[in-house]
Amino acid sequence: MNVALSRSFRKDAVTLTEHPFIPFDNEDDSLLFEKLQEQVLAHYPNPERKGCPDPAVLRNLIDNPSDVTLAELNDLHIFKCAECTRLLIELREKKKHTQASE
Amino acid sequence: MRLPTPADLCWNVKCSPDQEWIERTLRIAVENVWPQALEAAHSRNGHGSHVVEIVESAIEHAVCRLKTGDPLGPEQVTQLLQRLVLQEVRRRRRANGRMVFVGSSEELPPTTVRNPQIQIDCALDLEIILQGEPPDVRLALLLRYSRFRWSEIAAALGTTEAAVRLRCKRAIERIREQQEGEQHES
Numbered sequence: 001m002n003v004a005l006s007r008s009f010r011k012d013a014v015t016l017t018e019h020p021f022i023p024f025d026n027e028d029d030s031l032l033f034e035k036l037q038e039q040v041l042a043h044y045p046n047p048e049r050k051g052c053p054d055p056a057v058l059r060n061l062i063d064n065p066s067d068v069t070l071a072e073l074n075d076l077h078i079f080k081c082a083e084c085t086r087l088l089i090e091l092r093e094k095k096k097h098t099q100a101s102e
Numbered sequence: 103m104r105l106p107t108p109a110d111l112c113w114n115v116k117c118s119p120d121q122e123w124i125e126r127t128l129r130i131a132v133e134n135v136w137p138q139a140l141e142a143a144h145s146r147n148g149h150g151s152h153v154v155e156i157v158e159s160a161i162e163h164a165v166c167r168l169k170t171g172d173p174l175g176p177e178q179v180t181q182l183l184q185r186l187v188l189q190e191v192r193r194r195r196r197a198n199g200r201m202v203f204v205g206s207s208e209e210l211p212p213t214t215v216r217n218p219q220i221q222i223d224c225a226l227d228l229e230i231i232l233q234g235e236p237p238d239v240r241l242a243l244l245l246r247y248s249r250f251r252w253s254e255i256a257a258a259l260g261t262t263e264a265a266v267r268l269r270c271k272r273a274i275e276r277i278r279e280q281q282e283g284e285q286h287e288s
Binding site: 028032033035039066069070085088092 | 226227228229232237240241245246247248249250252254255257259260277278
């Protein structure tokens with residue numbers, strides 16, 4: 001099936017309906033990322049917090065994700081740090097609770 | 103090198119009372135074979151530091167053979183042991199053919215690191231999997247990892263959900279493949 005892609009103002013922006021092959025209905029990759037988190041928590045302990053970004057940066061990532069750069073996060077460090085992963089999960093859960101109570 | 107006593111080298115030879123001749127003849131054979139084993143280890147491996155291990159391995163094989171056959175005299179056992187020692191020297195030489203030994207393990211400093219490999223051998227290395235991915239894909243995946251929904255990630259990056267998912271599709275497929283591979287291995 002050929003699907004003609006209409007470009008919007010951003011070069012790579014395409015609308016949802018143009019890509020029916022992406023399984024949106026029942027698959028948002030949650031399980032994959034949960035599994036990844038489990039693996040990082042189990043296999044990458046970093047009690048000395050070597051290479052960790054400042055906790056303020058992680059808070060900012062949760063509150064204003066568009067303001068944070070990869071450099072501030074020390075690139076993909078979080079994917080190899082149980083401490084950062086744990087803090088991110090906590091911050092994200094806190095934010096969800098706050099949003100739910102508002 | 104100090105000549106170990108036959109008792110040193112035959113320490114793991116255990117025979118039933120009716121096969122005591124094995125231990126007796128092996129002790130004589132070890133005494134006969136030792137100088138030749140040392141020389142063979144030196145000339146073929148470049149050093150004689152493993153000669154004890156080589157002779158012990160040969161003794162082990164000799165015992166297995168002697169237990170299943172008729173009793174032999176010291177001369178015949180010596181010949182058998184000689185052959186097995188040379189086989190073991192050749193086997194070790196082939197195994198180490200591509201390795202270069204510099205110094206010995208005794209010269210290494212003591213270390214408290216046990217084996218860091220054990221800790222991470224079953225974890226995915228996302229840094230390697232995502233090597234070469236553009237920064238927006240890396241950031242999007244970090245946000246998804248931080249439990250943002252795809253729609254929120256799209257909003258943060260100033261694009262649409264479909265676009266951001268399409269951009270990350272290939273990287274996610276690679277992660278899935280690696281994860282499935284790891285699960286199959288474990």
